Amino acid sequence: MASKKLNVPDETMSRKDPEKFFQIVEKLGEGSYGSVWKAINKATGIPVAIKRIAVDNDLEDMEKEINFMKQCKSNYIITYHCSFRKDNEIWIVMEYCGAGSVCDAMKITTKTLSEEQIAVVSKDVLQGLAYLHSVRKIHRDIKAGNILLNNMGESKLADFGVSGQLSDTMAKRQTVIGTPFWMAPEVIQEVGYDYKADIWSYGITCIEMAEGKPPLFNVHPMRVIFMIPNPTRPPPKLSEPERWSNEFNDFLAKCLTRKPEQRPSADELLKHPFITRARGHNLLVPLIDEQDIIIGEKGREAALGLESREEESDSETDSDASGGDMGTVRPLKPRSMARDDEDDEEEEYDSGTMVITDNNQYDTMVVNNNNDDGDTGTMRPTNNNNNNHKKPFVPAYMDQFQKKDNTSNNNKFEHLTLDELVKKLDEIEKEKDQQIATIMEKYNITKQSLSSVLEEKKAVR
Template identity: 30%
Template sequence: MIGRLIDGRYQVRSRIARGGMATVYLATDLRLERRVAIKIMHGHLADDNAFRSRFIQEARSAARLAHPNVVNVFDQGQDADIAYLVMEHLPGITLRDLLKDYGRLTPEQTMDILEAVLSGLAAAHKAGIVHRDVKPENVLLADDGRIKIGDFGLARAVNNNTATGQALLGTVAYLSPELVTRGIADARSDIYALGIMTYEMLTGEQPYVGEAPMQVAYQHANDTVPMPSLVAPGVPQELDELVLWATARDPEERPRDARVMLDQLLDVEKLVRPNDQTAMQATMVLPRSVVATSADAETQILGRAPLAAAATLIAPDPETGEVDSTDQLAGTTQKRRRRGYWLFTLIVLLAALAGGAGWYFGVGPGSEIAVPSLTSASPEEATAQLEALGLVAAPGTAYSTEIPAGLVVGTNPGDGTRVAKGSTVTVNVSQGPAPIVLPTLAGLTPDAAATAISDALAVPGTVDEIFSNTVKKGLVISATRDSDGGDVSQGGDSFEGATINYAVSLGDVTDVTGQTLEDAIDTLADQDLEGRSGPETYSETVAKGKVISAAPASGGPLRKGSVITLTVSRGPEPVEVPDVVGQGWSEAKNTLTDLGFKLSYNPGADAIAALLSVASTDPVAGTSLPKGSTITLKPTNPFG
């Protein structure tokens, strides 16, 4: 690929990185004379409609965004067998590279990067785009200090955020609980991934690890992300709370989008960076009298009361120069009385708190129980767990494309919801995928068939191209369910998430009957078919050396590259001349013509046929001749 000129415009220079869907190269835009990054889909994925659509979706999603913290997309296209995407080239490293080099980042560095990423995501969320693959590998740190988020390859519009089948597209270490359990993603799923990434920046490690991806996914769905300060003690409490807020298992308890989290981050920065906060406070000028009065004191405490009033409380009597003892005693008594009031009030408050605590933990919210996560458990196990917690299990059903039939899909109320003891929790057991009805697919174009299948909540499968003498080229011939091979060409029952394969017509196969063997082979080769010489046979209608018939060698449907067996004519089948010498004229004539021979004789012989017999034949009896050959008959002389 290096050195290749793509679409007559982009000269590939070197490789930058390789991912699951594509490889990124450094290239030069010869038209605008600038360096760009060109992303080229892997060859084995270019023919897959789903991957090609996802690749185009990335270009459309990113092109809708114009923000300093989002990687710009310049162009997208197809050059022969290459699907490509042209992006802004940012010399630098990724956040993943930075974490590998430094282990973990300081709170200040973390907030700087988080602020830039949130700004870019906020623009995406405002445009109705969910990134769905937020991770350190997709955060670019340019050499000039710019921070940008890129790779919108899994992005989806907010109003089309439900994933089925390949639903489990993204990086498992950053998958939100709702993506793991229900395959649903919205802006709050990006927030969850960003919370995990923030934890990783602050601690240098991910919160969940496991030997298999499913173990990590299970922890995302069932565990609570710990506070970063448990691993890195220097992390401020405010950042702990920000991470816990962003990674709440219930999406309703997270920030609704990146803008909300960005506003909160800006407030956190004011608390975590006290120098910045102090610099923003107004300068306070104290009166000269206050300064002079308190200049000798080591520590000055300025309360809310005016300084003059405070001074009056302790000032000596102007006449005696001493504090009046009566006033002093009265003041002491008043202080004791106030202290008694405070103690009484404190006792009442403590009693109220004790009573409130008893109510809270006895019959109030404190007595409530969190509904456990029962996804994928058997109904018996789910019932036992709920009863052990003092809850009542009620049977329910739900359709699911992810949870096998007979296992628990979820509960109502959902897991994590707090309910009172003795409450009823409905346990919804999977009935498998929901039933659907497919429309008629035969006769549609491939694109129309794929749309009809997707609209019915099924999944377009493989496309088989075959030759057909009855269906017009480019139209669907037949369709089958991948699970059991059932024919759904004319529509029919299926189930949500089922894969539907369909065959598309390549048109007629050219009729090569009557052509020579060499011409027939050339004709078939023009249609990407391989003609091979088959058995030779006799034919009274097809000349020797010409093709009598053509048939698939395998006996199945014809595809490009199929072998066609050609049967070639050997001409008419030879027949042995019988011995008719001595037979009556009429008998001999009938015998020879019945065998397909033509006769040559004196026509006058027919008039006296009853008196004649055959004296000789030419050729003689026993000679093999093709049917239609002429035999000369010589009659005997009836007059001696």
């Protein structure tokens, strides 16, 4: 077993001190479930990745993730080694992928992937999904941030904190879980879903790899939740499909088929021409090498922007409508030079529930309802009253926005109607934009003045 090879305890959540076995080297990144660190096994010199999660998070969810990873035996899935409980943290020791996530590679190099590179990644990911689905497991959070690369350009699926297992008695999940921009329509609609939800999410991920961001990127995530299931809305596609091959466009169209029963499986997609013509892993090596150079010059945390994020979070006093920091991904300049005109397009869709806002970061949404066996419910299904008036579709998990909180200022808005709330949100968004514009104007004036003085001093020197 991998744990014996590493010469570490075999038991789950060992109480032994993990620092007796591992030397922490550097932080690799942060996610919704904790931070990830590179470490070296002191006995063998083998590098590993250690995911550190605060115990005040749901311990049951951590145990599920660990058990999920222990059961996975595939070259396309990150290997689990062992786990520890140290002070107020759980340390999960996993296989180390030196190149980090596809998302991080794009962020650090400020480049998106070429079509040929996407095909290579897709072949690995689909084989990983085919394995998961064959053992009746769903990942439920497929995105570029959860696809890791090793230094040879091989891709592996990671981060199973929200994964689920399909039992023989319950063929479809009822839990609303994942990251809003990548969610399949059937997941949001709470009509039950199966492994085909992963296929939709991967189609969105392909667009993310091609353009640096998922569709609807500039729309508030809570509004996105109402837009994705809208049957009158065409399926997502590349911003400029004519810049890409027919095979890639067809592959995406099949992944992003609205009806899950018509959506192909991972095994079927592996036979698609876009995948069968995929070349070798060495196509990813130049991107990995460029990333390594930048990390060598700046350091990993600076290259990823983790240092600036920490400074920003320290200076923040209020959360925005999205609930604060929502992830690590930021918009990039895609190879395809895709347009940033989503705002104009989305204004045509009126859900009557959410407003558009700038959103260049995302995170995983984890909301369970009480129908999901084995999961701790955090939201209640919306009560149905005997009202003949037709009401707009409102997912049950939106109940979270109506909970009373005596410690906040939410109560003063409870008397407002839905339309009044939307109008109020529009008003504060406009106010926010005005304040940002004022700050940027002052910043540009000061910057210009400083730059002028700097140039004068340089000229004198």
